[in-house]
Amino acid sequence: MTASTPESYLADWDRRLLDFEESQHISAFRRGMRNLVRNRLLLSGVILGVLVVGAGVLGPVIVGGDYELINFSNIHAVPFSEDALLGTDHLGRDTATRLFVAIRVSLAVAVGVTGLALLAGLAIGTISGFRGGWTDRSLSGVMDFIWGFPLILVAVLFAGGLGEGLLSVILAVGLVNMAAIARVVRGEVLALSEREFIEAARAGGLSNWRIIRKHLLPNILAPALVLASYYVAVAIIAEAALSFIGLGAQPPLPSLGQMVAEGRNFLQLNHWETTVPGLTLVVMVLSVSLIGDGLRDVFDPRLRHEAKGLES
Amino acid sequence: MSEKNHEIQSILEEYQQKKLSRRQFLKKVGAAGVGATAAAALLAACGEDEPAATTAAPTTTAAPTTTAAPTTTAAPEEMGPTRGGTLREGYNRDVSKHDPITTNWYDPAFFAIYEAIVTVSPDGDFVPQYCTDFSVSGDGLEYRFTVEDRQSHSGGTITAADVAEFYRIQKFSFIASLASPISHYEVDGDQVVAKMNNAWVGTLGPLATGYWRIANINTWKEVGSYDDETGLAGEGVVASVYGTEIVDATGPFKHTEWVPGSHSYVERWDDYPGSNVPYFENKGTAHLDAIRWTVITEAGQRATQLENGDIDTLLNPAHQDLARLQGNPDLTVYQHAEWSGYFMFMNRENYPELFGDVETRRGLSHAVDREGMVQALLFGNGAATYGPFPTTDRYYDPAVEQYNNYDVAEANRLLDAAGWSMGSDGVRERDGVPLQFEFMVENESLQTAIATAAAAQFSQVGAQADVNVVDRAVWFERAGGPEVPAGLFMWLWPIPIDVLTLFCASFTIPVPNWSHANEPRIDQAIADWQSAGTEEAAAKAQSDFQIAWAETLPNMSFINQNSTFVKNNRVHGWSPHVWLLYPYYNDTWIEA
Numbered sequence: 001m002t003a004s005t006p007e008s009y010l011a012d013w014d015r016r017l018l019d020f021e022e023s024q025h026i027s028a029f030r031r032g033m034r035n036l037v038r039n040r041l042l043l044s045g046v047i048l049g050v051l052v053v054g055a056g057v058l059g060p061v062i063v064g065g066d067y068e069l070i071n072f073s074n075i076h077a078v079p080f081s082e083d084a085l086l087g088t089d090h091l092g093r094d095t096a097t098r099l100f101v102a103i104r105v106s107l108a109v110a111v112g113v114t115g116l117a118l119l120a121g122l123a124i125g126t127i128s129g130f131r132g133g134w135t136d137r138s139l140s141g142v143m144d145f146i147w148g149f150p151l152i153l154v155a156v157l158f159a160g161g162l163g164e165g166l167l168s169v170i171l172a173v174g175l176v177n178m179a180a181i182a183r184v185v186r187g188e189v190l191a192l193s194e195r196e197f198i199e200a201a202r203a204g205g206l207s208n209w210r211i212i213r214k215h216l217l218p219n220i221l222a223p224a225l226v227l228a229s230y231y232v233a234v235a236i237i238a239e240a241a242l243s244f245i246g247l248g249a250q251p252p253l254p255s256l257g258q259m260v261a262e263g264r265n266f267l268q269l270n271h272w273e274t275t276v277p278g279l280t281l282v283v284m285v286l287s288v289s290l291i292g293d294g295l296r297d298v299f300d301p302r303l304r305h306e307a308k309g310l311e312s
Numbered sequence: 313m314s315e316k317n318h319e320i321q322s323i324l325e326e327y328q329q330k331k332l333s334r335r336q337f338l339k340k341v342g343a344a345g346v347g348a349t350a351a352a353a354l355l356a357a358c359g360e361d362e363p364a365a366t367t368a369a370p371t372t373t374a375a376p377t378t379t380a381a382p383t384t385t386a387a388p389e390e391m392g393p394t395r396g397g398t399l400r401e402g403y404n405r406d407v408s409k410h411d412p413i414t415t416n417w418y419d420p421a422f423f424a425i426y427e428a429i430v431t432v433s434p435d436g437d438f439v440p441q442y443c444t445d446f447s448v449s450g451d452g453l454e455y456r457f458t459v460e461d462r463q464s465h466s467g468g469t470i471t472a473a474d475v476a477e478f479y480r481i482q483k484f485s486f487i488a489s490l491a492s493p494i495s496h497y498e499v500d501g502d503q504v505v506a507k508m509n510n511a512w513v514g515t516l517g518p519l520a521t522g523y524w525r526i527a528n529i530n531t532w533k534e535v536g537s538y539d540d541e542t543g544l545a546g547e548g549v550v551a552s553v554y555g556t557e558i559v560d561a562t563g564p565f566k567h568t569e570w571v572p573g574s575h576s577y578v579e580r581w582d583d584y585p586g587s588n589v590p591y592f593e594n595k596g597t598a599h600l601d602a603i604r605w606t607v608i609t610e611a612g613q614r615a616t617q618l619e620n621g622d623i624d625t626l627l628n629p630a631h632q633d634l635a636r637l638q639g640n641p642d643l644t645v646y647q648h649a650e651w652s653g654y655f656m657f658m659n660r661e662n663y664p665e666l667f668g669d670v671e672t673r674r675g676l677s678h679a680v681d682r683e684g685m686v687q688a689l690l691f692g693n694g695a696a697t698y699g700p701f702p703t704t705d706r707y708y709d710p711a712v713e714q715y716n717n718y719d720v721a722e723a724n725r726l727l728d729a730a731g732w733s734m735g736s737d738g739v740r741e742r743d744g745v746p747l748q749f750e751f752m753v754e755n756e757s758l759q760t761a762i763a764t765a766a767a768a769q770f771s772q773v774g775a776q777a778d779v780n781v782v783d784r785a786v787w788f789e790r791a792g793g794p795e796v797p798a799g800l801f802m803w804l805w806p807i808p809i810d811v812l813t814l815f816c817a818s819f820t821i822p823v824p825n826w827s828h829a830n831e832p833r834i835d836q837a838i839a840d841w842q843s844a845g846t847e848e849a850a851a852k853a854q855s856d857f858q859i860a861w862a863e864t865l866p867n868m869s870f871i872n873q874n875s876t877f878v879k880n881n882r883v884h885g886w887s888p889h890v891w892l893l894y895p896y897y898n899d900t901w902i903e904a
Contacts, residue, residue: 070768072684091688091765164781246755251764251779265612265757269632 042294048287052280056107059100067098068252076270087272089262095276098254102277105166105255106284110235113170117177118228124178125185126212126220130193140186146179151238159247166239169248173238177231184227188220222299229292233285240281256281393594393901398602399883402614402626406607407576410567411555413485413532414544418522420627420894421576424565424603426525429457429475429504430516432806432891433591436706438516440588442475442526442562443504452511452845457504464528465567465581466560473499478529479506484544489820490810491518493842511845517807522893531560564598564898577604592898593885599901611757618643618878624902625879625886627894631691631758637878648890649704650875652804653697654762655867656751657815661828663797665745672747673865674716675726679773680766681718685871689761694873699862700812702872704890707809707854715862716869723773732774740774751777752799754787762870763800792822799826801867806893809854813838816866829866 037043060067063085071092079087079095086095128139146154155172162168192198192215201211240257242248249255256277263273401420408417410425431441440446443457462470476497482488483496493512498505506515518524532538535558537548544550559567564587565578579602586595606623608614615633618626619640629637638645658667667673682696695703699712732740732747740747753763760781767777777798782790790796805811814820817838818830837860840853861867877888877895885899 068768068771070765072681072688075688090761091768093768246760246781250781251760252768262757262761265610265630266632267612268636 039294039297041290042298045287045290045292045294048283049291052103052284052287053107055100056103060097060104063094063096063100065094065097067093067101067254069093076266076273078270079272079276086276087270089259089273090266093252095259095273098259099256099277099280102254102256102259103280103284105249105253106236106239106281109166109170109173109239110232110288113174113235113239114177114228114232117174117181117231118224120174120178121181122185122217122220122224125182125187126189126216128182129186129189130208130212130216136186140183143179143182143186146175147183149176151176152241155238155242155247164247165250166248166253169239169242172242173235177234180231181224181227185220185224188223189216192216192219226292226296226299229288229295233288233292236281236284236288256284393599393885393899394904395599395901396601396904397902398604399600399625399886399897399900399902400623401603401605402608402617402623403605404608404611404614404628406572406609407570407574407605409555410559410570410576411532411552412523412525412527413482414549414552415523415555418525419576420605421567421578421603422522422525423563423892423894424578424897425559425563425567426522426527426561427563427587428520428522428525429459431520431589431896434887434889434891436891438520439590441520442588444588448515452513453508455506455508455515456500457506458502459504460502462562463583463585464531464560464562466528466531468528468530468560470526470528470530470562472502472504474529475504475526478526478532479504479524481529481532481538481544482524485523487518487523489814490807491515491524510843512842513844513847513850514807514810514841518810521806526561527554528560528562531558565600565603568602573607575604575606578602587898589896589898592896594899598898599885600897603897609756615878618880621880624883626877628876629878631689631693631873634691634693634876642881644879644881646877646879646888647693647874648888649695649702650804650873651702651705651806651808651893652802652875653700653702653808653872654759654800654802654870655700655815656763656766656870657791657799657801657826657867658865659792659794659797659826659828661821662794663749665743666747666749666797667827669730670864671726671730672732673868675723675730675732675773676770676775677716677865677868678719678723678726679769679775680716680868680870681769682716682871683718685762685765689758689765690871690873693876694871697869697872699858700816700867700869701808701854701858705808707851707858709855709858711855712858712862716865720773727773727775734774738771738774739776746776747774748776748778749797750780752780752782752787752790752796754784754800754802755781756784758873759800759802766800766870792824792826792828796826801826804893806891809841809857812861813841813857816861825866827866829864831860831864831866833860833864834866 071088073092074081074084074088075090075092077084077088077092079085081087084094084096086099088094089098124139124143128136128143151172154176155168158168158172159165162171198211198215201215206214239248239255240260243255243257244261246258246261249258251258259277260274260281263271263275263277266273403420405417405419407421408419409415410419410421412418412422412426427442429440429442430438430446433439438446442462443459445458447456448454449456457475459472459475461472464470476499479497483491493509494515495507495509498507506519508515532554535554536552537546539546542549556570561567562584564581564584566581567576568579569575569577580598580600582597584597586597606617608617608623611630612633614626615629615637617623618629618637634645634647637643658673660667682698686692686694686696697703698714698716699709701708701712727740727747731742733742735741735746751763751767753759760779763777763779763781767779770777787799791799791801801815803811803815814824816825816827816829816831816834818825818835821828821830834857837853837857841850841857844850844853861869875888875890875893879886882903884901884903886895886897887899888895
């Protein structure tokens with residue numbers, strides 16, 4: 001029987017508490033990794049994503065060729081024709097070559113747009129939620145205003161001002177997505193600002209910047225990333241839709257939406273000209289959505305438990 | 313017996329007064345117990361020398377490239393026209409304002425609502441339509457059109473003076489220069505007299521087009537609160553609802569609805585006094601109750617809608633669907649050369665460093681495989697154009713084919729000679745200026761494909777054309793301006809020489825001479841054409857014009873598509889022919 005002093009008891013308790021926190025921290029990480037591997041949605045999404053990104057990055061290098069090169073003597077060829085793995089289009093251009101470049105265009109636009117939207121959305125949402133007052137009212141008012149516009153309308157406005165092309169698409173999609181991300185981030189920041197650890201940090205005299213950097217951002221980054229993955233899918237679809245109606249990528253630069261649009265006039269002649277880019281679009285969006293759903297499960301166990309509860 | 317004779321006499325009188333068509337006449341006398349031979353004899357006695365069994369099939373013997381193959385079934389034709397029904401027609405463009413004076417284009421509806429003073433027969437001859445008769449003076453300086461007072465849709469009366477006034481105001485329209493040799497119009501009793509500046513063989517051509525179709529000018533002025541001081545620029549005219557809500561003319565159908573982007577709709581005018589056009593079989597009111605033109609700008613949708621029965625007739629299905637439609641036994645396909653063409657303008661005034669010298673323009677032109685474009689983009693349903701005219705035109709000069717043929721080596725040679733050296737990035741340069749330019753094209757699938765194909769072929773000789781697909785309104789807003797170096801344009805007009813002069817005459821810079829081309833040879837040829845008093849002079853002027861165009865390239869011609877019309881075999885009397893852009897609807901009827 002060992003007599004313990006109050007001091008040693010407190011020191012022991014502190015040590016045990018630290019050990020517990022550390023073990024919790026490690027187990028959370030491990031749990032995350034385990035979920036990452038075990039989550040079939042995420043795994044499927046990652047596999048599809050790797051295939052798509054691989055096709056976009058390596059495809060043009062492997063297949064080679066000029067996506068602009070026309071060949072009037074070999075138009076509307078079906079897949080697996082001679083010299084045309086995925087067939088040719090109405091100008092005799094190789095579909096595989098154009099498809100890989102189109103994937104690259106889509107990915108570049110989607111990732112670029114979402115990256116910019118995420119950075120801007122995080123900054124605006126955090127400042128708006130944390131500062132409150134007129135700053136919040138002004139910024140959230142502007143964000144609500146932007147969010148209120150349909151994406152296509154914003155794209156048309158940009159196209160009218162800047163001309164049709166990818167720049168207009170990037171700005172339009174980026175602006176609308178930024179507003180969406182900023183609104184969600186602001187809500188998260190408002191909720192977190194009421195929590196004790198933030199109040200404690202304030203009471204401890206930490207600067208606003210330090211509170212944001214050390215305490216707020218780590219807590220909102222996960223949901224923001226999940227949201228961003230969703231908006232990558234939105235950006236892919238938006239770019240395809242805008243190219244479909246002629247506001248996006250301009251010929252001869254291929255994009256998936258433009259390829260679908262060009263092919264739809266020949267559906268009864270050779271549906272592959274539309275089917276191939278259409279399926280690719282489906283796979284791209286599916287992979288990003290699966291990754292987003294998987295990440296949400298990993299980062300937010302409550303949803304997983306709720307889902308399980310529903311399943312049971 | 314005498315009662316029967318009286319009945320036959322009455323039918324004969326009706327026929328002679330043009331209240332009955334030949335079919336109606338035959339039907340009625342048949343019902344009165346007269347045999348076919350006797351009926352034919354009666355017709356002959358009336359001055360009718362055509363066999364009674366003549367069908368409405370077009371006789372396009374004068375149209376060299378017509379490949380129409382109407383295969384209408386015989387039985388319903390023999391039964392005669394059925395009255396009633398709405399013809400649903402698919403149209404490949406948006407509907408334009410139904411006002412001949414202020415519209416920017418004319419649609420098939422103009423052929424139902426309006427009548428021109430003269431029109432063109434399937435043989436290519438000018439025949440009366442609004443007028444009952446016309447003549448030209450021996451010196452060619454005066455054209456006389458006899459016109460009776462005509463009631464219009466509103467119930468008003470159009471006199472010869474009203475027709476002359478309509479033409480006077482029409483001279484203010486943007487298209488009026490096509491008939492510039494006509495000095496003015498006068499009235500002489502029941503005759504409208506066109507006074508010429510000079511004898512001109514082309515006088516009747518413009519008068520038969522949609523822009524010169526006769527409206528009730530009194531209604532037109534009233535609706536638009538027209539006054540001579542402000543002319544067509546007056547606020548009332550600009551904001552006028554004439555052509556959109558109110559239309560007043562003399563055609564067999566009345567304007568009912570006009571919805572841009574969707575459709576236009578006309579209904580039969582029951583007080584129509586009958587047509588003067590000799591080749592129309594139906595001399596009375598229209599058989600159809602109504603006609604609805606549905607806008608189907610999506611090329612791939614047109615054929616599908618016809619096959620699905622959503623429409624009865626169709627103008628210009630997508631070329632890729634043509635073979636399928638031709639193989640459908642329920643449909644009849646009419647096909648002939650279209651008075652149209654696709655060309656690229658090159659703004660040489662604002663971009664002299666790119667297009668200022670003819671070697672560069674010719675170098676680019678030799679890089680284009682026009683025959684390949686016809687096969688790939690039109691599925692062979694058209695022709696390559698090396699000069700401005702479609703190959704079917706009666707004045708087409710095959711000598712243009714020695715220019716602008718597909719020859720990549722020659723293209724490179726010309727560009728080299730012009731001082732363009734190949735850069736490391738595959739784009740030629742001259743004096744530090746890359747051979748790179750925006751190539752503006754309207755957002756329409758075939759035009760985009762043509763521009764993309766041309767751009768791809770330019771790139772093979774070191775020229776980079778950046779295709780910029782824009783809305784139609786934007787195209788017209790920007791074309792001819794200093795910021796657009798090149799653009800693709802499609803023209804459509806039944807008399808090529810008239811409209812093509814607009815795109816290259818020095819006096820139409822910058823619009824619609826978007827190239828800002830100023831070629832004395834071309835101006836001279838235009839002047840020669842507009843003063844051509846004989847066929848020989850006209851042919852020479854048009855030949856000079858074509859050769860000058862092909863050599864100096866104010867614009868770069870690409871291809872000319874065929875015009876295609878398709879109908880369901882339940883539709884009869886709908887007979888497009890090569891000399892008119894659209895068919896008339898007087899004889900059209902639908903099997904019940």
